[in-house]
Amino acid sequence: MAESVVSEDPGFYTSLQANLPRMGEIHKLFQNKTEFWAELVRNKDIRQFVQRMGALKNKFAQEDPDFARAYENMYRIVGGL
Numbered sequence: 605m606a607e608s609v610v611s612e613d614p615g616f617y618t619s620l621q622a623n624l625p626r627m628g629e630i631h632k633l634f635q636n637k638t639e640f641w642a643e644l645v646r647n648k649d650i651r652q653f654v655q656r657m658g659a660l661k662n663k664f665a666q667e668d669p670d671f672a673r674a675y676e677n678m679y680r681i682v683g684g685l
Contacts, residue, residue, distance in 0.1 A: 609617065621627055644653045665671045 670677070
């Protein structure tokens, strides 16, 4: 998926990043969440990691009726099925 993004017109993604409202806030949130998860891994906090992943799984399952088909959907996209 990353290759597909990189292969596109860089001006398009530059425009998105520069012009979407509150993008700075979104970047900061992404950095904070990434650091949080990285810290769990660095600290080998398996209990907290499993707890957080379980909570995310439950949230997705409640909000997305197709959540159970997530892997199937991903493979369809990646494999061109």
